[in-house]
Amino acid sequence: MALTRVGVAGAAGRMGRALVAACAGSDDVALAAAVARPGSDAIGVDAGRIAGVDALDVPVSAALAEVLDRIDVLVDFTTPEHTLENLGACAAAGKPVVVGTTGFDAGQRAAAAARASEVAVVMAPNTSVGVHLALRLIEIAARVLGEDADVEIVEAHHRAKVDAPSGTALRIGEVVARARGRDLEASAVYGRHGRTGPRERGAIGFSAVRAGDIVGEHTVLLAGAGERLEITHRVASRHTFAAGALRAARWVVGRPAGLYGMEDVLGA
Ligand code: NAD
Numbered sequence: 001m002a003l004t005r006v007g008v009a010g011a012a013g014r015m016g017r018a019l020v021a022a023c024a025g026s027d028d029v030a031l032a033a034a035v036a037r038p039g040s041d042a043i044g045v046d047a048g049r050i051a052g053v054d055a056l057d058v059p060v061s062a063a064l065a066e067v068l069d070r071i072d073v074l075v076d077f078t079t080p081e082h083t084l085e086n087l088g089a090c091a092a093a094g095k096p097v098v099v100g101t102t103g104f105d106a107g108q109r110a111a112a113a114a115r116a117s118e119v120a121v122v123m124a125p126n127t128s129v130g131v132h133l134a135l136r137l138i139e140i141a142a143r144v145l146g147e148d149a150d151v152e153i154v155e156a157h158h159r160a161k162v163d164a165p166s167g168t169a170l171r172i173g174e175v176v177a178r179a180r181g182r183d184l185e186a187s188a189v190y191g192r193h194g195r196t197g198p199r200e201r202g203a204i205g206f207s208a209v210r211a212g213d214i215v216g217e218h219t220v221l222l223a224g225a226g227e228r229l230e231i232t233h234r235v236a237s238r239h240t241f242a243a244g245a246l247r248a249a250r251w252v253v254g255r256p257a258g259l260y261g262m263e264d265v266l267g268a
Helices: 014-024 047-051 064-070 080-093 106-115 129-148 167-179 238-252 262-266
Strands: 004-009 029-035 073-076 097-099 120-123 150-157 188-190 204-210 216-223 228-235 258-260
Touching: 004 014, 004 064, 004 080, 004 238, 014 029, 014 047, 014 238, 029 047, 029 064, 029 238, 064 080, 073 080, 073 238, 080 097, 080 106, 097 238, 106 120, 120 238, 120 262, 129 167, 129 216, 129 228, 129 238, 129 262, 150 167, 167 204, 167 216, 228 238, 238 262
Parallel strands: 004 029, 004 073, 073 097, 097 120, 120 258, 150 204, 188 204
Antiparallel strands: 150 216, 216 228
């Protein structure tokens, strides 16, 4: 079986460590490089040790450029600014990228998409398989129920998460808006406080909970007259995200330049 040589950007982070551990436990993916923020205590330390698994003989590096020639694909779970830098370096070197980072603003998203004209990029704000099935179910529910059903999206994450609503919640909002033939930004209501007035028909509400060590939970509520449908997805471990990201990494190697999503990876 051909080994896919993976580089992990953000190797000292929560997701980075889960990715390194997932590589260590995989038969067909090998950790070939690990990169952390310059100045990080992790620089020079074996990536396996940082991830809490056996040593992998891959010291954490501070510079992607130094390790790019060792990898087939980069898996990036860092920050939007850093992901954009990495996309530039990978596009120049012809290395595909799996982007798990969330929190891009519109300009950053456009810049990332532009890189995908040079190299294959999977943008995957949620790499769990179950969430993609949930998106399919939500699309059907939104289409069948239409605007008679009020849609509220409630997400919960750990206290250290820096962006809100989550990338997955926004993706859910896009799916609902598209199923109704609407634009998300024109329909979205982000949190409520004070004298908000009655709910507008067709609004898509977002609420974000930040607490403790919750890995990731999303509930979509579709509430009409006399009945309510709820679709909930919960992730109990980052290993779920890591396994999906490695699946995307295997899939994207050898693909032509272009912007892909997890739906392409999963064929769903
Ligand atoms: P984290 O803060 O624990 O880790 C991010 C890491 O990136 C940190 O270690 C940070 O030092 C590192 N980093 C920042 N700048 C860097 C640089 N210049 N070079 C190298 N490393 C750099 O965060 P996390 O919980 O691991 O999440 C990371 C990102 O992944 C967030 O955007 C989060 O929302 C997203 N995420 C996505 C999924 C998914 O399924 N796609 C799942 C969980 C988290």
